[in-house]
Amino acid sequence: MLAFLSQQLIDANTQWHPAHERQLESVDRAELAVLDGGRYLHWTHSKEMAESIEQVLV
Secondary structure (H helix, E strand, O other), rough: OOEEEEEEHHHHHHHOOEEEEEEEHHOOOOOEEEEEEOOOOOHHHHHHHHHHHHHHOO
């Protein structure tokens, strides 16, 4: 599983990152990617997200 987090949301809520890490603890193969930006990363960082997804699938 590949999960993306917004750095702005992490900065706004100190529990955001640890909460997502806890959610992924039960997943055998999980990665958490933090990208600079706001809530709508799929609009502003689609290229970076696509590259990360491609790396996971290879």
